[in-house]
Amino acid sequence: MSHEVDVVRAVADLRGRVRYWRDQGLGVALVPTMGALHRGHMSLIAQALETADRVVASIFVNPIQFGPGEDFSRYPRQEAEDAAMLSKAGCHLLFAPQVAEMYPDGFATQVRVAGLTEGLCGAARPGHFDGVTTVVAKLMLQVQPDIALFGEKDYQQLAVIRRMVCDLDIPVSVVGVGIVREEDGLALSSRNAYLSAEQRAIAPALYRTLCATAEAIAAGRPASEACAAAARTLVEAGFESVDYVEAREADSLAPVEIPVRPSRLLAAARLGTTRLIDNVALIPAA
Ligand SMILES: Nc1ncnc2c1ncn2[C@@H]1O[C@H](COP(=O)(O)OP(=O)(O)OP(=O)(O)O)[C@@H](O)[C@H]1O
Ligand SMILES: CC(C)(CO)[C@@H](O)C(=O)[O-]
Ligand code: BAL
Numbered sequence: 001m002s003h004e005v006d007v008v009r010a011v012a013d014l015r016g017r018v019r020y021w022r023d024q025g026l027g028v029a030l031v032p033t034m035g036a037l038h039r040g041h042m043s044l045i046a047q048a049l050e051t052a053d054r055v056v057a058s059i060f061v062n063p064i065q066f067g068p069g070e071d072f073s074r075y076p077r078q079e080a081e082d083a084a085m086l087s088k089a090g091c092h093l094l095f096a097p098q099v100a101e102m103y104p105d106g107f108a109t110q111v112r113v114a115g116l117t118e119g120l121c122g123a124a125r126p127g128h129f130d131g132v133t134t135v136v137a138k139l140m141l142q143v144q145p146d147i148a149l150f151g152e153k154d155y156q157q158l159a160v161i162r163r164m165v166c167d168l169d170i171p172v173s174v175v176g177v178g179i180v181r182e183e184d185g186l187a188l189s190s191r192n193a194y195l196s197a198e199q200r201a202i203a204p205a206l207y208r209t210l211c212a213t214a215e216a217i218a219a220g221r222p223a224s225e226a227c228a229a230a231a232r233t234l235v236e237a238g239f240e241s242v243d244y245v246e247a248r249e250a251d252s253l254a255p256v257e258i259p260v261r262p263s264r265l266l267a268a269a270r271l272g273t274t275r276l277i278d279n280v281a282l283i284p285a286a
Contacts, residue, residue, distance in 0.1 A: 005057075005086040007094045011142050014095050018056070018143055026053035030145035030172075032136060035059035035096075036076035036190035037085050040180040044149045045089045047177055056143050057086055058095040060102060065131025071273075076190055095143070102138060111137045113160050113167070116253055120156045120266055121277065124243045132157055133164045140165070140172050147173045151180075153187050155266055155279045159253050179278075181207065187278050199271040205237035206269055210280045213245065214265050218283040223247035223257050227265075234269050243268035243275070247282055259284045 008014050018028055029052035031044045041057075048055040059082055066072035079096060086094055110130050116122075117129035140148060150158045158176050165174050180188050185207035186200075195203060213230040217223050227245040234242050248255060250262040263282035268275060 003087065005083055005091050005094045007083060007096055009095075009097050010101060011097070014056070014093075014142055017093055018054075018145075021054045027147075028052055028143065028145040029055045030139060030143045030148040031055065031057045031091075032139050032148065032150070033057060033059055034061045034075065034190065035082050036078055036193070037082045038180075038188045038190065040151055040153060040188035042085065042089055043180050044151060044177050045086065045091050047175065048147070048149050049090055051147060051175070052145075054092045055090075056093045056095055056145065057091050058097075058139055058143075060095075060097055060135065060139075062102075062131055062135045063099060064103070064134060065128050067125055067127060070125075071191075071194075076193055095139075102135065110134050111164060111168075113163050116156070116160050116163055120244055120246060120248070120253070121268060122156070124268065124275075129157070129160050133160060136161055137164065137168070137170070140170050145172055147175050149175045149177055152176050152279070153179045153189065153277070155264060156253065159251065162251075185211075187276075189276065191274055191276070194274040195271060199238075199274065202238035202271060203276060205234060205239070206267060206276055206278045207280070209233045209237070210245075210265055210267055210278055214280050214282050217247060217259065217265070220258075223259070223265075223282075230267070234267070239269040239271055241270045243270070250281075256282075 029048035031048050033041050061075050063072055111133040112130045113133055122129055162174050165172055184204040186204045209230050213226050216226045230245040231242040245267040247265050250264050256263050259282045264279050265282050266279040268277045
């Protein structure tokens with residue numbers, strides 16, 4: 001039988017708990033989240049439990065990564081259900097701070113990764129990644145884990161965090177975890193809860209279109225042409241607008257036309273006010 005996950009809200013308590021484990025020589029993993037947990041998050045927790053002796057999950061709806069007019073105030077908050085899921089999975093500690101604990105009066109520092117943050121989601125969400133890197137740097141310094149796990153669903157976020165950890169010599173191994181999908185291919189995401197039944201029926205077209213486009217590029221169709229066709233397909237399928245469909249190198253996220261190195265096809269598109277993102281691997285053309 002699983003026991004209830006312990007919840008701490010203060011950085012000092014968090015540090016005390018981790019210090020106790022460290023004194024026993026135990027390895028620690030961190031899984032940062034914004035809550036409203038689903039099977040995607042739980043696969044990060046499961047992988048963390050396989051790799052480390054102790055797992056800390058954080059739940060913090062981070063205000064500074066939301067732009068004006070985005071969904072900060074209505075973002076789903078369901079800590080009791082989340083804690084029950086974490087308990088069942090065997091997660092050891094939940095760090096769930098209030099905003100004032102993370103950003104007390106006078107807070108004035110920002111961590112910003114240049115370049116990588118400028119295109120793709122960064123173009124539609126200016127300042128978003130500065131908010132992500134600032135909070136992830138804080139969480140890494142607060143917990144000082146051996147490893148931190150992030151989902152490939154947020155592929156650009158993962159690349160940005162890897163860059164930050166490398167550039168700032170943060171002694172944490174960043175582990176990327178594969179995308180967990182619904183049976184019809186839709187990537188699990190807390191924001192899927194915003195979709196109406198009609199929008200939910202359209203949503204799997206994002207993954208379907210990415211898969212078909214990746215196949216076309218692997219068969220030799222130039223990426224720019226294939227991506228433009230994919231954007232048209234998404235609109236025909238019922239998406240109101242397409243922020244981007246782009247082929248990029250897997251690590252640097254530099255644009256690619258004919259992939260010769262490991263690459264990724266990434267997209268973001270809107271169904272009503274809900275913005276969905278997804279990505280698939282691009283097989284280098286034969
Ligand atoms: N379907 C998924 N498969 C694998 N990892 C995922 C999936 N969904 C989210 N994650 C990962 O879980 C971590 C926490 O993400 P977050 O709490 O923002 O959830 P989310 O479902 O991505 O929410 P949102 O709808 O706000 O994008 C991130 O590292 C994210 O990449
Ligand atoms: C990494 C993260 C928890 C930082 O707030 C968030 O961007 C997310 O949930 O992907
Ligand atoms: N899942 C990434 C966090 C965000 O969209 O704000």
